[in-house]
Amino acid sequence: MILDGMPGRVEKDYPLDLLNTWKIGGPAEIVYWPQTSADMSIVWQRAREAKIPVWLIGRGSNLLLPDEGLPGITLVTTSLRAIEWGEYKVQVEAGYTLAHLSQEAGERGWSGLEFARGIPGSVGGAVMMNAGAHGGEIAPHIISVTALWADGTVKKLERAELEFAYRFCSLRGKAWVVETQLAFSPGDREQILSQMKENLRNRVVNQPLEKPNAGSVFRNPPGDSAGRLIESAGWKGKSIGGAQVSDKHANFIVNTGNAKAKDVLALIDAISKDVQSKYGIKLQMEVAYFNEARIEGEQSLQND
Numbered sequence: 001m002i003l004d005g006m007p008g009r010v011e012k013d014y015p016l017d018l019l020n021t022w023k024i025g026g027p028a029e030i031v032y033w034p035q036t037s038a039d040m041s042i043v044w045q046r047a048r049e050a051k052i053p054v055w056l057i058g059r060g061s062n063l064l065l066p067d068e069g070l071p072g073i074t075l076v077t078t079s080l081r082a083i084e085w086g087e088y089k090v091q092v093e094a095g096y097t098l099a100h101l102s103q104e105a106g107e108r109g110w111s112g113l114e115f116a117r118g119i120p121g122s123v124g125g126a127v128m129m130n131a132g133a134h135g136g137e138i139a140p141h142i143i144s145v146t147a148l149w150a151d152g153t154v155k156k157l158e159r160a161e162l163e164f165a166y167r168f169c170s171l172r173g174k175a176w177v178v179e180t181q182l183a184f185s186p187g188d189r190e191q192i193l194s195q196m197k198e199n200l201r202n203r204v205v206n207q208p209l210e211k212p213n214a215g216s217v218f219r220n221p222p223g224d225s226a227g228r229l230i231e232s233a234g235w236k237g238k239s240i241g242g243a244q245v246s247d248k249h250a251n252f253i254v255n256t257g258n259a260k261a262k263d264v265l266a267l268i269d270a271i272s273k274d275v276q277s278k279y280g281i282k283l284q285m286e287v288a289y290f291n292e293a294r295i296e297g298e299q300s301l302q303n304d
């Protein structure tokens with residue numbers, strides 16, 4: 001079997017709702033927490049040869065998982081947490097929490113990741129999504145990314161070999177982030193920490209953090225804001241099943257207690273159609289959605 005002899009935690013029929021911030025999803029056939037990037041690579045290679053689907057989850061904070069659950073192996077990166085601090089540089093594995101990294105850098109008086117203090121994802125997820133907020137994003141701080149490719153090789157790429165745009169990284173669908181090296185600049189510790197506090201305060205005021213959610217559901221269309229469009233189309237507070245458009249922020253869908261993925265998808269579909277018909281703008285999803293339809297195609301690194 002694929003996971004024979006692999007170190008680390010393995011669970012069968014594990015509830016996916018425990019692996020994402022929306023708290024949605026049926027059972028995963030097998031969940032594995034690799035302890036090292038080598039474990040991740042071995043499991044990927046073995047599964048590829050056996051034609052078993054493999055799914056990758058970081059902290060599940062921008063992800064919708066299916067009610068039917070996931071077949072094959074779901075890898076969770078949260079045990080990949082090695083970190084090495086250098087001179088205004090850090091080498092950090094994919095499963096490290098971005099918000100912790102940001103806080104720890106701030107405590108040292110290192111500037112760069114102030115924007116990231118309230119983003120609940122992993123470092124790997126943040127690189128893959130080019131996470132950003134408050135006018136900052138992770139891309140400009142990346143020195144290099146070490147990634148696992150679909151053919152099983154692990155390669156280090158310099159920043160110049162990668163492309164980033166708004167919530168986009170050119171590794172998407174091609175490779176998994178194993179670790180990254182990030183650069184900081186010297187800053188004023190008190191100023192950095194107070195900037196972070198301010199960013200967190202803004203989030204408490206403007207985001208429905210008291211209910212399970214997955215951050216922004218849609219990408220902002222060029223020159224506009226998805227939240228503004230959804231709000232002006234009248235969707236704030238509307239719900240389908242247990243999924244509700246937040247009263248606080250229209251680009252957030254919250255789980256009011258028993259939401260299913262199908263409720264969220266129905267709401268996403270209804271909002272998209274309505275915004276398109278009212279404003280002629282086709283909203284694109286920011287959250288990733290794993291569904292079984294994709295495993296029928298050629299096996300690739302599932303992270304779209």
Ligand SMILES: Cc1cc2nc3c(=O)[nH]c(=O)nc-3n(C[C@H](O)[C@H](O)[C@H](O)COP(=O)(O)OP(=O)(O)OC[C@H]3O[C@@H](n4cnc5c(N)ncnc54)[C@H](O)[C@@H]3O)c2cc1C
Pocket residue numbers: 021055056057058059060061062063077094118119120121122123124125126127128129130131132133175176177178207209213214215216288302303304
């Ligand atoms: C309350 C809240 C606030 C948020 N605010 C922001 C914000 O201000 N700005 C922002 O950009 N985002 C925000 N997010 C969204 C989310 O935190 C980020 O997108 C984060 O970077 C996702 O990381 P993750 O580890 O949770 O990824 P997951 O949700 O686990 O995965 C998302 C996608 O990334 C892929 N992925 C995960 N890890 C890796 C890896 N190592 N290699 C390759 N692919 C990988 C997955 O396969 C999946 O396709 C917010 C979310 C919440 C819940």
